[in-house]
Amino acid sequence: MNIKRLNSDKAEDKLSDLIERVDKVRENDELHSLVKESKEKYGVRNISFAGFNLGTLTLIEPVSVWTYKPEWIDHYRRKNYLDVDPVVKTVPTSILPVDWSQFDRRDQNVKAFFSEAYDAGVGNHGLSIPVRGRNGEFSIFSLTFDESEHDWQEYKRLYMRDFQVLAVFFHQSMLRAHKVTAPEFELTERELQVLYWAACGKTSDETGMILGISKRGIRYHTSNILTKLNAVNIAHAVGKAVYFNLINPPK
Amino acid sequence: MIILINGSEKERYPRLISSMYRLRAKIFQERLGWDVTVKNGFEIDQFDDINPLYLIAVDPTGTHVRGTVRLLPTTGPNMLRDVFPMLLPKSEIIESATIWECSRFAVDPSIETPMEGHFVSEATGELMAAVIEVGLLAGLTEVMGVFDARFIRILRAAGTPPLLVSKPQKIGVCMTSVGLFEVSEQSLANIQKACGLNGSVLEAASSQRYFAA
Numbered sequence: 001m002n003i004k005r006l007n008s009d010k011a012e013d014k015l016s017d018l019i020e021r022v023d024k025v026r027e028n029d030e031l032h033s034l035v036k037e038s039k040e041k042y043g044v045r046n047i048s049f050a051g052f053n054l055g056t057l058t059l060i061e062p063v064s065v066w067t068y069k070p071e072w073i074d075h076y077r078r079k080n081y082l083d084v085d086p087v088v089k090t091v092p093t094s095i096l097p098v099d100w101s102q103f104d105r106r107d108q109n110v111k112a113f114f115s116e117a118y119d120a121g122v123g124n125h126g127l128s129i130p131v132r133g134r135n136g137e138f139s140i141f142s143l144t145f146d147e148s149e150h151d152w153q154e155y156k157r158l159y160m161r162d163f164q165v166l167a168v169f170f171h172q173s174m175l176r177a178h179k180v181t182a183p184e185f186e187l188t189e190r191e192l193q194v195l196y197w198a199a200c201g202k203t204s205d206e207t208g209m210i211l212g213i214s215k216r217g218i219r220y221h222t223s224n225i226l227t228k229l230n231a232v233n234i235a236h237a238v239g240k241a242v243y244f245n246l247i248n249p250p251k
Numbered sequence: 252m253i254i255l256i257n258g259s260e261k262e263r264y265p266r267l268i269s270s271m272y273r274l275r276a277k278i279f280q281e282r283l284g285w286d287v288t289v290k291n292g293f294e295i296d297q298f299d300d301i302n303p304l305y306l307i308a309v310d311p312t313g314t315h316v317r318g319t320v321r322l323l324p325t326t327g328p329n330m331l332r333d334v335f336p337m338l339l340p341k342s343e344i345i346e347s348a349t350i351w352e353c354s355r356f357a358v359d360p361s362i363e364t365p366m367e368g369h370f371v372s373e374a375t376g377e378l379m380a381a382v383i384e385v386g387l388l389a390g391l392t393e394v395m396g397v398f399d400a401r402f403i404r405i406l407r408a409a410g411t412p413p414l415l416v417s418k419p420q421k422i423g424v425c426m427t428s429v430g431l432f433e434v435s436e437q438s439l440a441n442i443q444k445a446c447g448l449n450g451s452v453l454e455a456a457s458s459q460r461y462f463a464a
Contacts, residue, residue: 093259093302095324095351096389099463131348132327153464160390161349168326168348245333248297250288 014041015162022166025173031065034173038166039067042159045123045144049167051174052092053137063174072120084109091128091140097160100126125152129167136243139174141167185228185246192247194221199238199249252309253381255457258302267307269293270316278357283399284424298354301328306381308358308374313454317374318358320382322351325395330354331429335397338417338429345416349392350431353382356402370408376446379409383442384453386434388462394432399425406432410441 018041022034031049039047048066066073075081082088086103105111118124123144131139143163145152187195190211197207208218222234231237241247254267261268272293279285279294287294298321308318323329325345329352332344339345345352358374371379382394398406398413399422406413413430420427432438443449451458458464 090259094257095302095304095322096257096385096461101463102460132324134327134346138327160388161392162390164348164390171326245328248333 015165017041018166019169022169022173025177028063028065028174028177031170031173031177034170035065036067039143042143042162045121045146046142047144048142049139049170049174050088051137051139051171051178054175054178063178069121072117072122075116075120081113084113086110087126087128087140087142091130092138094130095132097127097129097164099156100128125149127156127163129163131167131171133171133175135245137175139167139171141170185244187225187228187246188221191221191225191228192241194218195225195238195241196247196249198234199242199247204234252311252313252454253377253452253457254307254309254313254454255381255385255461256305256307257461258299258305266314267309267316268305271305271307271319274316274319274359275355275357278360279355282360286423294355297333298323298328298330304385306378306385308377308381309454316359317362318356318378320353320356320378322353322382322385322394325350325352331395331397335422335427335429338397338420338427340417345395345429345431347392349390350395351386351389351391353394353396356396371405371446373446375405376409376442376448377452379406379411380439380442380446380448380452383411383434383439384451387436387439388464391434393434396430396432397422397427398430399427401425403428403430406430408445410445411438 018034018038021037025031025034035047035049039045046067048064048068050064054063076085087098087100090103091098100114103110103114105114123146125145125147126142127145128140128142131141133139141163145155147155190213193211194207197210198204202210204218204222205215207213208215211218213221222237225231225237226233229237229240231240238247242249254264256264256267272295276287276289276292276294279287280289288296301323303321303323306320306322307316309316325332325347331338331352332346336344356378358372358378362372362374386394396402396413400419403413403415411432413432415428415430417429
């Protein structure tokens with residue numbers, strides 16, 4: 001690949017054009033065609049995008065779109081590579097983009113995984129960008145590249161910003177396409193205080209004393225909290241309140 | 252020299268991380284009088300649990316911690332959004348793919364003497380240069396922070412005047428503003444010039460580990 005040519009074309013236009021399209025996505029199928037288009041526009045070998053932890057407290061099946069060959073995806077699923085893939089293991093805990101050459105490949109499974117990926121045409125170099133969402137959901141935007149090490153370094157330098165922006169736009173489009181919106185919990189100031197003290201380990205009696213509310217008052221607020229948060233008990237409600245950032249109890 | 256530590260890898264650097272928590276306690280509780288939680292001499296908050304990226308300034312032997320700052324993306328949980336939203340006018344938020352937040356900027360006061368002919372100490376200059384270096388490698392445009400008046404003066408002196416996007420407000424005993432500073436080759440060059448730094452301040456092993464470079 002001629003990096004000079006890439007350098008001279010208008011990176012800005014390429015990005016704003018794509019973003020405009022990504023921003024209009026309403027269905028998952030459109031995400032599929034947009035990863036393909038992004039791949040063509042940026043001249044990379046492959047692009048994939050996966051979203052995790054969407055709107056529930058449990059890890060549900062990730063949403064993913066990719067430009068890899070279907071055979072590789074089948075192979076990946078058959079071999080349960082979600083458990084081996086270092087991208088899935090390490091990228092979510094990072095805020096930095098992760099170059100796949102950073103992975104420790106001494107583990108036999110990891111080594112086999114990358115060599116099979118290479119044979120399946122995934123690409124020579126790889127980069128994964130983590131996206132942290134507002135409510136605990138996160139995504140991984142990955143791209144692969146086939147040219148020389150030198151071109152790869154140059155390419156990353158030129159386009160890292162574009163890929164950061166694209167990653168976040170894909171993330172937001174995925175939330176829209178899957179109707180994952182941040183749940184709106186309208187808790188009163190009192191209800192938040194009750195939750196806060198519960199999160200600090202106080203019993204309802206102690207909370208009542210701290211806030212100067214009767215036992216009945218605490219019971220009343222608690223039942224409202226459970227209804228509003230769709231929780232089965234106060235521990236469940238505290239878990240949800242922390243998860244959705246409604247309260248910030250001390251450690 | 253700046254060592255980078257991803258929050259998820261804290262256990263691999265117990266000595267550096269505990270020195271960092273102790274330094275933060277000393278600065279934010281003792282010196283600045285912020286309402287922070289200190290346990291057993293460590294200042295730790297909820298953002299330390301969500302894997303931020305730590306930048307730690309060390310002496311040339313790589314063992315003594317001189318200063319620290321931590322980075323978080325603004326698309327996820329961060330201090331401005333979750334702790335200081337009242338600093339921004341109502342309904343305004345800072346949330347961008349290319350803006351990260353820096354927080355808990357602290358430099359050991361016993362070594363905070365400016366270098367010969369410069370305005371800021373070596374550790375302060377190195378930390379600021381490192382934030383820009385990391386920002387450039389990660390493709391950022393700006394870094395945001397909740398800055399006190401003293402730190403804003405330091406940023407100005409270091410050649411990266413922040414763009415203040417809120418009115419100054421009192422937090423603890425400090426007047427505080429939300430500011431953004433630019434991530435660019437130019438701002439890096441300004442800091443390097445103002446602080447007398449030559450070349451990258453990142454530890455070679457950190458660059459290798461996190462940037463494969």
